[in-house]
Amino acid sequence: MNLLVLVIPIWVFSSSNWVSTYASRPDSPLPSVSEPLLPTEKQPPPRIPSEMAANSPGVAEVKIVHHQDLNKRILIALIVASSLLGGILLSLFCFCIYRKKNLKKSNAKSQNRNDAAKGLPLGPLLGRFNSFRMAGKKGSVAFIEYELLVAATNNxxxxxxxxxxxFGRVYKARFSDNVLAAVKRLHGGNQDAGREFENEVDWLSKIHHQNVVSLLGYCVHGDTRFLVYEMMHNGSLESQLHGTSHGSALTWHLRMKIALDVARGLEFLHERCNPPVIHRDLKSSNILLDSNFNAKLSDFGLAVTGGNQSKDNIKLSGTLGYVAPEYLLDGKLTDKSDVYAFGVILLELLMGRKPVEKTASSHCYSLVTWAMPQLTDRSKLPTIVDPVIRNSMDLKHLFQVAAVAVLCVQQEPSYRPLITDVLHSLIPLVPIDLGGSLRG
Incomplete structure (x- = not known):
């Protein structure tokens, strides 16, 4: 429209100049005032010779009238043409705007399809993780659409x-170039699996601690359930100790740091939460390690509130080798049950052995049963330590850790220490730069 407003004045201005220029040409003289064109009444009209007719004023006047009519027609034609041109330009302008809007919509749809195929920008997703608040007992954990998980894990x-x-598999999920997450895919739609899933989401939406893994979100798709955790780059303690590396990345000080981190996490559950929380499934596979080998507790599907539990109000659950005797035999569950499992993990860190192993004759033996007679013998203890750390540890510290482990795995729950006491006994064994301080 702006273009049309500019075009019309230009055409009109140029046309008026053309007319004025043409009218001022010397070969079109105007009749002189001193020479009247009409004769007097008394005198008969003179005859004009034919050779002068072409140059007479009367003939010139006829020519000027003719040119003025022509100029008017040309001006009208120019105005009409300009109007048509302006209308065409305006139509083209409107068409371009319409085309541009449609192109933007098409590009946006195409980009969305590409994002779904390549991965997801984490900025908006993290914004949902940080700001999304769900009603009910899910707390601050975000519900994540199944399509987002498919794209982030590359199907x-x-x-x-x-x-x-x-339980299923854990997948690496890339939501952007800089941020990764771990997606646990849980199969099965039975009642127990559904209850544990709900329990995990419930607890991790309320428990926030530096030594408890962060749950970023969850998803339910048909009978399949998904839990999205922060990425723990060094996997589980079980994979580090009993995987292909056989604990080679875990120095003595790192092992003590991991033990201290686990004790801190348990101390938070037992002493800081109200009501207290019993993990009930503490084991090396549920201890996750980040890129700096900071340990965090995970898998709260079996966690319950503290207090004396019995067979009548709780189902027997756990992992063989970590389950406390009183819970296994009588169904009695207390915070001391978690302390027993922690003692088993200490033995794993010291010996580099699994809590239950098969012998050559296909018989199973318990790490606690095998180690207990040797843990109190200072001459034998250094010989049963994991060879990876055997030559780098302080013997004095070894004896202290072994003494703590012996107390934690006592058959009688009342003989076991509180996790707070365990925590304070481990702090002096860890260098300050690795967390050996009284921080919470």
Whole structure:
């Protein structure tokens, strides 16, 4: 429209100049005032010779009238043409705007499809993680659409598998170039699996601590459930100790740091939460390690509130080798049950052995049963320590850790220490730069 407003004045201005220029040409003289064109009444009209007719004023006047009519027609034609041109330009302008809007919409749809195929920008997703608040007992944990998980895991490809267990698989999920997450895919729609899933989301939406893994979100798709955790780059303690590396990355000081981190996490559950929380499934596979080997507790599907539990109000659950005797035999569950499991993990860190192993004759033996007679013998203890740390540890510290482990795995719960006492006994064994301080 602005273009039309500019075009019309230009045409009109140029046309008026053309007319004025043409009218001022010398070969079109105007009749002189001193020479009247009409004769007097008394005198008969003179005859004009034919050779002068072409140059007479009367003939010139006829020519001027003719040119003025022509100029008017040309001006009208120019105005009409300008109007048509302006209308065409305006139509083109409107068409371009319409085309541009449609192109933007098309590009946006195409970009969304590309994002779904390549991965997801984490900025908006993290914003949902940080600001999304759900009603009910899910607390601050975000519900994540299944399509987002498919895109982030590249349709759950095999090369994105981080680990596998009886519950299902854990996949690496890339939501952007800089941020990764771990997606646990839980199969099965039975009642127990559904209850544990709900329990995990419930607890981790309320428990926030530096030594408890962060749950970023969850998803339910048909009978399959998903839990999205922060990425723990060094996997589980079980994979580090009993995997292909056989604990080679875990120095003595790192092992003590991991033990201290686990004790801090348990102390938070037992002493800081109200009501207290019993993890009930503490084991090396549920202790996750980040890129700096900071340990965090995970898998709260079996966690319950503290207090004396019995067979009548709780189902027997746990993992063989970590389950406390009183819970296994009588169904009695207290915070001391978690302390027993912690003692088993201490033995794993010291010996580099699994809590239950098969012998050559296909018989199973318990790490606690095998180690107990040797833990109190100072001459034998250094010989049963993991060879990876055997030559780098302080013997004095070894004896202290062994003494703590012996107390934690006592058959009688009342003989076991509180986790707070365990925590304070481990702090002096860890260098300050690795967390050996009284921080919470």
């Amino acid at each position: 759950f490809q095999e090369n994105n598998v981080l680990g596998e267990g009886g």
